[in-house]
Amino acid sequence: MEGTSSKKRKRENSSIIWNYFFEEYDEEEQQLYLACQICKNNNVIKRYKWSKSASTSTAQGHIWRDHKIDKDHPEEPEPxxxxxxxxxxxxxxxxxxxxxxxxxxxxxxxxxxxxxxxxxxxxxxxxxxxxxxxxxxxxxxxxxxxxxxxxxxxxxxxxxxxxxxxxxxxxxx
Structure with a gap:
């Protein structure tokens, strides 16, 4: 296969959670976390242990359960x-x-x-x-x-x- 590269192409982050979470590294614990921005906006710290190979389903569950946001209704305000x-x-x-x-x-x-x-x-x-x-x-x-x-x-x-x-x-x- 001529002309192909052995480099892996980086996949885009397609999950809805990336609109509401950011990665945060804790130096003391040497652990990567996902932190919810909506919770942070309300002065609540809500974060989940994270690795680059992990699933986003826990974070998705959080934004649905706690903020009533899903991919079909991302802009609806909380009741x-x-x-x-x-x-x-x-x-x-x-x-x-x-x-x-x-x-x-x-x-x-x-x-x-x-x-x-x-x-x-x-x-x-x-x-x-x-x-x-x-x-x-x-x-x-x-x-x-x-x-x-x-x-x-x-x-x-x-x-x-x-x-x-x-x-x-x-x-x-």
Missing amino acids: TNGDIRDTIKHITIKHQSCLEESLITFIILDCQPLNILRNNAFWNMLHKFEPGFRIPTEEKCKKMKYDSYNWTKDQLQELLKSSANSINFTTDM
């Missing part, structure tokens, strides 16, 4: 107990998307690393501004940054094709 204070913490899908776009714009324009999403002070600040905002995972933010890059690149290429007669580049050495 509330009727308390208005709980109800106002839920935001619409449109508002959630708008906040996510604003977060990505901030990360891109301010050259912030994605690990800012792991910073507790940053989380607290965002939740003071909007208690119902579900901070997206690093995986989702990576995808949003990539999509933003592609959109910007396409817009720039169109602009250059339609109106640029010449281009000058200046660099500092």
